[in-house]
Amino acid sequence: MIRILIADDHDLLxxxxxxALGAVPDIQVLGTASSGSDLLERLAELSxxxxxxxxxxxxxxxxxxxxxxxxxxPAIVVTMHESMKVRKQAIxxxxxxxxxxxxxxxxxxxxxxxxxxxxxxxxxxxxxxxHMDAVLDPGAAALTARERELLSxxxxxxxxxxELADKLFISQKTVKNHLAxxxxxxxxxxxxxxAVEAIRLGL
Amino acid sequence: MIRILIADDHDLLxxxxxxALGAVPDIQVLGTASSGSDLLERLAELSxxxxxxxxxxxxxxxxxxxxxxxxxxPAIVVTMHESMKVRKQAIxxxxxxxxxxxxxxxxxxxxxxxxxxxxxxxxxxxxxxxHMDAVLDPGAAALTARERELLSxxxxxxxxxxELADKLFISQKTVKNHLAxxxxxxxxxxxxxxAVEAIRLGL
DNA sequence: CCCTCCATGGGTCGGAGGGACCAGATTCAA
DNA sequence: TTGAATCTGGTCCCTCCGACCCATGGAGGG
Numbered sequence: 210m211i212r213i214l215i216a217d218d219h220d221l222l223x224x225x226x227x228x229a230l231g232a233v234p235d236i237q238v239l240g241t242a243s244s245g246s247d248l249l250e251r252l253a254e255l256s257x258x259x260x261x262x263x264x265x266x267x268x269x270x271x272x273x274x275x276x277x278x279x280x281x282x283p284a285i286v287v288t289m290h291e292s293m294k295v296r297k298q299a300i301x302x303x304x305x306x307x308x309x310x311x312x313x314x315x316x317x318x319x320x321x322x323x324x325x326x327x328x329x330x331x332x333x334x335x336x337x338x339x340h341m342d343a344v345l346d347p348g349a350a351a352l353t354a355r356e357r358e359l360l361s362x363x364x365x366x367x368x369x370x371x372e373l374a375d376k377l378f379i380s381q382k383t384v385k386n387h388l389a390x391x392x393x394x395x396x397x398x399x400x401x402x403x404a405v406e407a408i409r410l411g412l
Numbered sequence: 413m414i415r416i417l418i419a420d421d422h423d424l425l426x427x428x429x430x431x432a433l434g435a436v437p438d439i440q441v442l443g444t445a446s447s448g449s450d451l452l453e454r455l456a457e458l459s460x461x462x463x464x465x466x467x468x469x470x471x472x473x474x475x476x477x478x479x480x481x482x483x484x485x486p487a488i489v490v491t492m493h494e495s496m497k498v499r500k501q502a503i504x505x506x507x508x509x510x511x512x513x514x515x516x517x518x519x520x521x522x523x524x525x526x527x528x529x530x531x532x533x534x535x536x537x538x539x540x541x542x543h544m545d546a547v548l549d550p551g552a553a554a555l556t557a558r559e560r561e562l563l564s565x566x567x568x569x570x571x572x573x574x575e576l577a578d579k580l581f582i583s584q585k586t587v588k589n590h591l592a593x594x595x596x597x598x599x600x601x602x603x604x605x606x607a608v609e610a611i612r613l614g615l
Numbered sequence: 616c617c618c619t620c621c622a623t624g625g626g627t628c629g630g631a632g633g634g635a636c637c638a639g640a641t642t643c644a645a
Numbered sequence: 646t647t648g649a650a651t652c653t654g655g656t657c658c659c660t661c662c663g664a665c666c667c668a669t670g671g672a673g674g675g
Contacts, residue, residue, distance in 0.1 A: 218514060219425075219492065219513040219514050220513070220514050221425065221429065221513045221515055221517060221520060222422075222425045222428060222513060224428075224432055224517035225425060225427075225428025225429040225432040225433075225517065226428040227428075227432075228428065228432035228517075229427055229430075229431035230428075287424070289422070289492075310422040310424045310425065311421060311423050311424070312423055314423065314424060314427035314428065314431075317424060353651060353652085354651090355651075355652065355653095363604060363608075364608060365608065366604075366605045366608045366609070368601075368602050368604035368605050368608075369601075369602070369632095370631075371631095379652085379653070379654085380653075382653085382654055382655060382656090383652070383655095385632075385633075386653080386654080387652085387653095388632090388633080389633070389634075389635090392633080392634095397569070398571075398572075398633080399571050399572070399632080399633075400602070400603070400632080400633095401566060401569075401571035401602075401603035401604040401606070401607045402569045402571050402607075403604070404604045404605075404607050404608050405566075405567060405568065405569045405607050405611065408608065556621065556622085557621095558621080558622065558623095572661085573662075574661095582622080582624090583625090585623085585624055585625065585626090586623050586624060588662080588663075589622085589623080589624080590622085590623095591662090592663070592664075592665095593621095595663080601663080602631095602662080602663075603662085
């Protein structure tokens with residue numbers, strides 16, 4: 210699970226990205242910031258694995274914020290301007306990646322995986338394909354086939370032990386055993402939380 | 413259900429908005445376009461109820477596209493530029509609404525409801541509040557404000573009576589009372605099912 | 616003014632759910 | 646062949662949840 214922080218002053222992009230990235234299985238949006246100074250504050254509170262920073266923000270710009278926080282998590286700079294000048298400034302400010310706002314979402318996700326893995330890259334000069342396939346988060350990846358089946362049912366509203374056992378043609382005891390190991394793997398403690406996780410993971 | 417078409421050349425914003433707006437219960441994203449001419453094509457195929465158009469797009473701009481399609485569905489113009497000049501141009505081009513990209517997502521959704529209802533408005537000069545509440549299905553529409561609050565928490569994985577009571581600053585008994593009436597209204601029988609419903613409804 | 620709805624709270628009680636532990640059968644890779 | 650993982654099933658225990666009963670104070674509509 211890659212924990213990210215998004216900094217952009219445009220609410221629509223920010224809210225949209227938060228929602229869209231949150232739906233990516235291995236990415237979790239810890240929080241957002243709407244300015245450079247806001248970013249620095251959130252950074253201290255949340256300690257994300259990767260941050261996404263817009264260049265143009267009111268007050269302290271994204272690049273200024275980056276410059277003043279050397280040593281923080283890897284940062285991916287996103288901008289509308291394709292200019293080489295801004296690109297170079299971003300690298301100089303310590304960004305590990307540089308993307309246009311015209312980048313498709315899966316590519317941004319891949320960039321975040323690359324950044325989280327400690328790789329440095331520049332769009333157009335680096336092959337992101339090794340990261341294009343979503344790697345599920347550790348817990349979800351460990352789920353067995355049967356556990357996924359059970360989770361899918363849970364995500365559709367089948368919640369009672371009785372019904373679950375019925376639909377899976379197994380005893381109620383086995384359902385509870387599967388549930389217990391699901392709780393363990395997803396780090397949750399009841400069906401309601403498991404259902405929320407299941408939906409978030411797209412099951 | 414309001415069927416919309418999104419036109420913006422920035423993939424990140426487009427993909428993000430598509431995801432985020434799709435999660436709004438009464439809004440359905442029919443498709444997207446990345447340029448003015450692209451928009452005109454999609455418009456004929458999809459016949460949306462409302463279109464969201466970015467001003468700045470390569471090739472034919474959003475305003476040019478609007479100008480050449482008088483008579484189509486109501487259009488909401490979105491832009492990064494707050495200038496009065498662009499705003500006036502948008503109105504002249506036939507837009508029924510004008511919003512900044514710094515608009516919160518719920519406000520954009522409200523604007524779309526207003527546009528779909530045949531109302532004309534300009535951000536900052538028009539009260540969108542009558543449209544701020546999502547029109548939900550019969551059961552969900554009957555939910556009270558407090559019940560929605562509780563459901564939202566449930567949808568984020570806060571499932572125990574104790575935690576819920578804590579976050580809402582009420583007694584555990586009241587939490588259980590609220591839950592009982594939620595179960596009744598949503599026709600479910602436990603927290604897991606309620607959480608699934610809550611997410612489905614976009615809370 | 617009265618009546619309804621909402622939010623808050625109380626109590627009881629049976630049963631479902633979750634935790635801890637164990638164990639046989641099967642499959643599959645080391 | 647041996648061991649690990651998976652699926653299946655079990656027992657015990659105790660907490661928590663959901664159903665049903667109720668009460669009070671405030672807001673809003675007729």
